[in-house]
Amino acid sequence: MPTSTLPDGVTLHFEASGEGPPILLLHGLGSSGSDWEAVAPRLSAHHRVVVPDARGHGRSDKPAGAYGVALFARDIAALCDGLGLSGVHVVGLSMGGMMGFQLAVDRPDLVRSLTVINSGPDMVARTLRRKLEFAARLGVLRLLGPRALAKRIAPRLFPKPEQEALRRRAVESLGANAPDVYLRATRGLAGWSVLDRLKDVACPVLVLHSERDYTPLSAKQAYTALLPDAWLRVLTDSGHAAPVDQPGQVVDAVEGFLREVESPGRMARPR
Structure with missing residues (x-):
């Protein structure tokens, strides 16, 4: 079980395989590397x-305190x-995509490319519907716990x-979260945004949108247009958890993107 202890003493679990240019796979809220x-x-x-x-997920440490995308x-x-990785291809699902955006703006030296799956550059609730949805999720977590929330999420x-x-x-894995930890991780997403920093994302970006994702294609099209070097692809017959329900399409898209990014003399995609 490989682990790495961070400067603040928190230990992260990770799995590693293969040889070559590094790829980092970042999971969604309440989930894990699985x-x-x-x-x-x-x-x-x-x-x-x-x-x-x-932090707070899977087999990594779950310390006290506030969580958030930046952390x-x-x-x-x-x-x-700590692992000596640089020029990393970052691939993130949902919350993992948010982490990828944060890394791209804070550590451009680290991120060679970014693939964002069913995610976006902010979690600001701008409509009453979004505010009510988020409040309902927090309410279920506080009153009924992770397993009750998982039973609502899994059919979607x-x-x-x-x-x-x-x-x-999905019910078993999401429902196994410690209630307090899951609640703090969920709260930590609210209000997060790097939307005003998208113009500073220097690396190429691939945005993947599932046909049955929670947010519409138009939302991804809007932020893709703000990125200097990005394009968008739709995953067919897929929901929010695309790496689980359509892993073949995800791999094909990522591999094609990486071939382009790693090709000698590649220029930024023209607008």
Whole structure:
């Protein structure tokens, strides 16, 4: 079980496989590196793949105190520094995509490329509906706990009849979170934003949108247009947890993107 102890004493668990240019796979809220079980083996054929559990998640330490995207990203940067990684291809799902954006603006020296899956550069609730949705999630967590929330989330993640096994797995994994830790991690996303810093993202960015994601394609199109070197691809017959329900499409998209990024003499994508 590889681990790395950060400067503040927190220990992060991670898995590593393969050889070559490094890829960092960042998971979603309340989850762990298991998000990438069907993706990492294929990517590790030509790359060194590092899959950490964020602070408060999976097998990593769950210290007291406030959590947040900036803190999660600093942890991951410290992990990479400790492992001697540079020029990293960052791939993030949901909360992991937020961490990727934070890394891209705070540590451009570290991030060679960024792939964002069903995520965005902010979590500011600008409509009454979004505010009520977030308040409802926090309310369920506080009053009923992670397992009750997981039972509500799983059918949205995996709505098809043949996805029953994936629904059960989601309930078990999300429901296993410690209530206080999950609540603090969820609160830590509220109000986060790097939207005004997107113009400073120097690396190429691939935005992946699932047809059944929580947020519409138009939201991804809007922020993709603000990035200097980015393009957007749609994942068909997929929900929010794309690396789980459509790992093949995710791998194909990431591998194609990395071939472009790693090609000799690559220029920024023209607008």
